[in-house]
Amino acid sequence: MELTSPTEFARETVQSVQDYSVLAARAIAGLFRRPRYFADIVYQADLIGFGSLPIVVLTGLFTGAVLALNSAHTLQRFGSLSLIGQLVSVGMVTELGPVLTGLMVAGRNASGMASELGSMKVTEQIDAMRALGTDPGKKLVTPRVVATVFMMFFLSIISDLLGLIGGFFVSYFMIGLDANQYWTMTYQSLRNQDVEMGLIKPVLFGFIIATIGCYYGLSAKGGTQGVGRATTQAVVAASVLILIVDFFITRLLMGLHG
Amino acid sequence: MNSVLSSSAAITGDAGRHLAITFENVSISFEGNQVLDGISFVLQRGETKVMFGVAGAGKSTILKLALGLIKPTRGSIYVLGHDVNQMSEDDLFELRRNIGMVFQESALFDSLTVRENVAYRLIEEKDIPPEEVEHRVREALRFVELEHTLDLLPSELSGGMRRRVAIARAIVTQPEALLYDSPTGGLDPITSTRIIELIVKQRDVYKTSALMVTHRLQDGFIMASHHFDQQANKMVENAPGQKLDAHTTFMILRDGKILFDGMAHELAHTRNEYIKEYIA
Numbered sequence: 001m002e003l004t005s006p007t008e009f010a011r012e013t014v015q016s017v018q019d020y021s022v023l024a025a026r027a028i029a030g031l032f033r034r035p036r037y038f039a040d041i042v043y044q045a046d047l048i049g050f051g052s053l054p055i056v057v058l059t060g061l062f063t064g065a066v067l068a069l070n071s072a073h074t075l076q077r078f079g080s081l082s083l084i085g086q087l088v089s090v091g092m093v094t095e096l097g098p099v100l101t102g103l104m105v106a107g108r109n110a111s112g113m114a115s116e117l118g119s120m121k122v123t124e125q126i127d128a129m130r131a132l133g134t135d136p137g138k139k140l141v142t143p144r145v146v147a148t149v150f151m152m153f154f155l156s157i158i159s160d161l162l163g164l165i166g167g168f169f170v171s172y173f174m175i176g177l178d179a180n181q182y183w184t185m186t187y188q189s190l191r192n193q194d195v196e197m198g199l200i201k202p203v204l205f206g207f208i209i210a211t212i213g214c215y216y217g218l219s220a221k222g223g224t225q226g227v228g229r230a231t232t233q234a235v236v237a238a239s240v241l242i243l244i245v246d247f248f249i250t251r252l253l254m255g256l257h258g
Numbered sequence: 259m260n261s262v263l264s265s266s267a268a269i270t271g272d273a274g275r276h277l278a279i280t281f282e283n284v285s286i287s288f289e290g291n292q293v294l295d296g297i298s299f300v301l302q303r304g305e306t307k308v309m310f311g312v313a314g315a316g317k318s319t320i321l322k323l324a325l326g327l328i329k330p331t332r333g334s335i336y337v338l339g340h341d342v343n344q345m346s347e348d349d350l351f352e353l354r355r356n357i358g359m360v361f362q363e364s365a366l367f368d369s370l371t372v373r374e375n376v377a378y379r380l381i382e383e384k385d386i387p388p389e390e391v392e393h394r395v396r397e398a399l400r401f402v403e404l405e406h407t408l409d410l411l412p413s414e415l416s417g418g419m420r421r422r423v424a425i426a427r428a429i430v431t432q433p434e435a436l437l438y439d440s441p442t443g444g445l446d447p448i449t450s451t452r453i454i455e456l457i458v459k460q461r462d463v464y465k466t467s468a469l470m471v472t473h474r475l476q477d478g479f480i481m482a483s484h485h486f487d488q489q490a491n492k493m494v495e496n497a498p499g500q501k502l503d504a505h506t507t508f509m510i511l512r513d514g515k516i517l518f519d520g521m522a523h524e525l526a527h528t529r530n531e532y533i534k535e536y537i538a
């Protein structure tokens with residue numbers, strides 16, 4: 001393997017961050033400038049949103065269930081089994097719903113975008129698009145970013161709800177908790193800022209997933225191997241970035257609300 | 259095109275009217291590797307310039323520079339009267355709508371049908387009615403004799419057919435300049451001649467300015483020694499004694515520099531050893 005000098009590595013890293021920032025900024029700018037591609041946004045929204053529904057439903061359901069199961073184990077020791085609903089709802093809505101949905105959509109769609117745009121890049125289709133007078137940023141990136149942000153918002157809500165249902169199944173059928181008690185607890189323990197946090201996060205994660213997927217796709221080089229590499233890198237980068245941003249945004253929002 | 263024409267990057271006067279493409283002392287390097295080293299040439303309106311050179315000589319780079327897809331490290335490039343280096347990406351998109359490009363591997367959108375590929379630029383214009391789009395797509399495909407492939411996907415076509423669809427896509431808006439990147443590369447001699455016939459047809463019927471990159475010397479000589487007969491709807495050889503086509507010029511690149519730029523008969527009588535060896 002060829003060794004890269006530290007200065008070269010630093011230069012490449014700064015260049016990548018710059019390129020990514022430009023792409024992300026252009027994706028947003030594309031929203032406000034003509035031509036707009038509504039049909040592409042709807043197509044991508046269907047692909048990302050409806051297509052991800054089965055995995056998001058399953059992930060939400062089982063995460064809520066296992067959350068209830070684990071908390072029951074701990075809470076039983078303190079004789080506070082009735083708090084299961086609170087733990088499941090706060091855990092799902094503020095954290096696990098958005099993050100796990102983000103990771104699932106990253107695995108499914110950041111990879112899809114990177115491989116699709118990467119294949120277009122290595123077969124000169126991106127250059128052909130530019131040669132035909134179309135801005136790939138507006139035609140390919142903006143619709144994917146808009147669709148992912150929009151769909152992540154709703155997928156997270158679905159995931160949260162399914163998590164609560166999963167928690168309910170465990171609490172009611174396995175632990176024997178009263179249904180009314182569980183649902184009252186889940187509802188009452190949620191504060192406004194929890195819901196706010198749970199709705200801001202998926203929007204940010206959606207933006208990360210789409211921009212990272214498109215960035216790695218559009219910077220793919222080196223034939224099919226390059227496309228494979230871009231796909232892997234996109235999923236890894238998007239997942240890691242989701243977890244890092246999750247920490248900072250949680251801290252920030254907690255700080256804002258005191 | 260008005261926004262481009264009014265842009266400050268436009269050059270005025272005779273230069274803009276008579277020249278399709280001008281390169282002035284253009285250099286470009288990739289990762290320290292000098293690909294083009296101070297090249298200058300002019301493509302007149304209505305002229306077709308055939309560019310030769312071994313692989314890696316920088317031929318395709320010239321086409322990408324002319325389209326503004328990449329920027330030179332040094333030098334100026336004027337295309338249809340506009341200084342490409344000074345133009346913003348948005349202005350470039352406008353300018354590119356007036357230039358057709360045929361890519362080396364066709365670069366057709368593989369998830370779109372032939373119809374959608376050829377119609378792509380027309381649909382992007384948004385204000386063209388669907389009947390007009392259909393009519394022009396069929397006309398362009400008729401030009402390359404592939405009207406029957408409308409609903410096929412590029413993967414269902416042969417290499418030569420894909421190249422012809424790429425030509426149809428490039429000419430559907432009747433651009434002022436055409437750029438062909440190895441249109442005959444990797445094709446059998448019969449299909450290659452078929453493609454050259456289409457390029458000659460475009461040259462003689464629509465008088466479009468063109469830059470063509472090729473590895474095959476005979477492509478250039480066929481273009482110089484033939485013309486398109488519209489009555490017979492085929493390419494025919496010029497009569498014996500008739501001059502070679504004055505609108506077809508030749509350019510040979512070597513190590514990032516222009517070794518030869520001139521007419522076919524000048525090329526045949528050159529004293530340069532490298533060129534002699536190249537055309538032998």
